[in-house]
Amino acid sequence: MTLPSIDAHTRRGYLKRLVAVGGTAALAACVELSPGDEAVPTGDPTNRPASQHAWNDVLRSDADGNLLAPEHHILLPLELEGEPDERSREQVEQTFRSLERAYEFSPDGVLFTVNYSPAYFEAIGESPPIPRPEPLTSIEGNIDLDDADVLIHLASDSPQVVLEAEEALLGNEPEPNGVEMEAALTDIFAPGDPRRTGFVGEGLPVEMAREEGIDLPEELHEDAPFLMGFRSGFAEAQAPESRVTIDDGPYEGGSTMHIESLELNLRQWFEQDDHFLRVAQMFSPEHAQEELVGEIGERLDQSTGVFGDIADRTADDARTEGLVGHAQKAARARDEDGTPPLLRRDFNTLDGGSAGVHFLSHQRTIADFVRVREAMAGEDLSLGRRLNNGILQYIFVRSRGNYLTPPRSLRALPTESA
Numbered sequence: 212m213t214l215p216s217i218d219a220h221t222r223r224g225y226l227k228r229l230v231a232v233g234g235t236a237a238l239a240a241c242v243e244l245s246p247g248d249e250a251v252p253t254g255d256p257t258n259r260p261a262s263q264h265a266w267n268d269v270l271r272s273d274a275d276g277n278l279l280a281p282e283h284h285i286l287l288p289l290e291l292e293g294e295p296d297e298r299s300r301e302q303v304e305q306t307f308r309s310l311e312r313a314y315e316f317s318p319d320g321v322l323f324t325v326n327y328s329p330a331y332f333e334a335i336g337e338s339p340p341i342p343r344p345e346p347l348t349s350i351e352g353n354i355d356l357d358d359a360d361v362l363i364h365l366a367s368d369s370p371q372v373v374l375e376a377e378e379a380l381l382g383n384e385p386e387p388n389g390v391e392m393e394a395a396l397t398d399i400f401a402p403g404d405p406r407r408t409g410f411v412g413e414g415l416p417v418e419m420a421r422e423e424g425i426d427l428p429e430e431l432h433e434d435a436p437f438l439m440g441f442r443s444g445f446a447e448a449q450a451p452e453s454r455v456t457i458d459d460g461p462y463e464g465g466s467t468m469h470i471e472s473l474e475l476n477l478r479q480w481f482e483q484d485d486h487f488l489r490v491a492q493m494f495s496p497e498h499a500q501e502e503l504v505g506e507i508g509e510r511l512d513q514s515t516g517v518f519g520d521i522a523d524r525t526a527d528d529a530r531t532e533g534l535v536g537h538a539q540k541a542a543r544a545r546d547e548d549g550t551p552p553l554l555r556r557d558f559n560t561l562d563g564g565s566a567g568v569h570f571l572s573h574q575r576t577i578a579d580f581v582r583v584r585e586a587m588a589g590e591d592l593s594l595g596r597r598l599n600n601g602i603l604q605y606i607f608v609r610s611r612g613n614y615l616t617p618p619r620s621l622r623a624l625p626t627e628s629a
C-alpha cells in the first residue's frame with residue numbers, strides 16, 4: 212500500500228493515519244517522524260489480571276468519571292497454520308509475554324485481547340463454545356461473516372505503539388520499545404483478512420477525516436468523540452466487567468466478543484435532520500423535548516437516564532410520537548435489576564475511505580448480545596424497519612463476527628483437552 216504524502220499534513224495527524232495504512236513501511240515512517248518522542252513505559256507480564264478483557268482498572272476517565280477507551284485500535288485477523296501442539300502453544304504464549312514486557316498494561320503502553328472464532332475450534336476438531344456469526348436482523352441482507360481463526364484487538368493512545376505491537380506479533384519488529392521479542396507468531400499464524408482499524412476520542416473524528424481527505428458534514432462538532440456526533444459509553448450504561456465474565460466451565464474468567472462493522476450515512480444524518488431529531492433518534496423523544504443532551508452530550512454526566520420510564524415508554528413513543536431513540540430501545544434489554552449486559556468498546560473507523568463504526572462489545576454469552584441487538588432492531592415496534600427507528604436509517608451492517616475471549620491463562624491456542 213502506498214504511504215500517504217506528508218507535505219499536506221501535520222506530523223501528528225500523519226502519524227495517526229499510519230495506523231490505518233499498517234505494515235512495516237508505515238511503522239518505519241512512524242519511527243522516523245517521532246525519534247526521541249516521550250519514552251513509552253515497559254511492562255511486567257507477572258502483574259496482569261486473569262481476564263483478558265479486564266481493562267477498566269487502567270483506563271483513563273473523563274471529567275464526569277466515565278471510562279475512556281484508548282484512542283487507537285487495530286483488529287488483526289490471523290489464520291492458523293498447521294495443528295497446535297505444546298511447542299506452538301509455548302511459542303504463542305512467549306510472544307504475548309514478550310509484548311507485555313515491552314509495553315506497560317495501560318493506554319500509554321498497549322492493551323490487547325486474543326480472541327478465537329468458531330472456525331478456530333472447528334479447525335482443531337472441537338465443538339465451538341460460541342455460535343457461528345449470522346445476520347441478526349431482517350434488514351441486514353448479504354453481510355460478510357468473519358471467518359479468520361483468531362482476532363487480536365490491540366489498543367493504545369499512541370499510534371506508533373499500536374502499529375509497532377502489531378509488527379512485533381507478526382515477527383517484523385524484533386525489539387518493540389527497545390525490548391527483545393523472545394518469540395513471534397510467525398509459522399503458527401499467517402495474517403488474515405480483513406485487517407480493521409479505528410480511533411475514538413474527543414476531536415479525533417474531525418481531525419482524522421481531515422487527514423484522510425474525507426469530507427464530513429460541517430454539522431459534525433469539532434470536539435465530537437464519535438462520528439455521529441454524540442458522546443457514548445456513559446458509566447451507568449456499561450456492563451461491569453463481572454457481568455461480561457464467563458462464570459463457569461472450561462473458559463471461566465473469559466468473555467465473548469462480538470464485532471459488528473457498520474457503515475454510516477453521515478450526510479443523511481447531519482443534513483436531512485436537525486439537531487432536535489438527531490437527539491430524539493439517538494436518545495429518546497423526551498431527551499429532545501427537554502433538551503437533556505446538549506450539543507454533543509455535555510449535559511449528561513454518567514447516565515443518559517433512559518433506563519426505567521423512558522425505556523418502558525418505547526412502544527408508546529413509537530405509537531404516539533412516531534419515533535423512538537436508539538439508547539431508549541437498547542436499554543429495554545437490560546437485566547431485570549437494571550444492569551446492562553454489554554460492555555461496549557466500539558470505535559470509529561475510516562477504513563476503505565468511508566465513515567463507519569467497528570462496534571466491539573464483550574458480554575458473557577453471544578445470546579446476551581443477540582438479545583440487546585434485537586431490542587435495538589425494534590422489529591416489535593409499530594414503526595418502519597428503518598425510518599424513525601432510532602439510528603437504523605443511517606447505519607448499514609457490513610459484517611459480524613463472534614469470538615471467545617479466553618481467560619489470560621488459556622489465551623495461547625486454547626483447547627478443552629489441555
Ligand code: HEM
Nearest residue numbers: 439441442443444445448538541542551568570583584587
Ligand atoms: C453507529 C453505531 C452506533 C452508535 C453511533 C451508537 C451510539 C450510542 C449512543 C450515543 C448511546 C447513548 C450513550 C450511552 O449510553 O453510552 C448508545 C447506547 C447504547 N447502544 Fe449504541 N450506538 C451504535 C451501535 C450500537 C450497536 C450495534 C449496539 C448493539 C446492540 C448498541 C448498543 C447500545 C446499548 C446497549 C446502549 C446503552 C443502552 C442502555 O442505556 O442500556 N449500539 N449508543
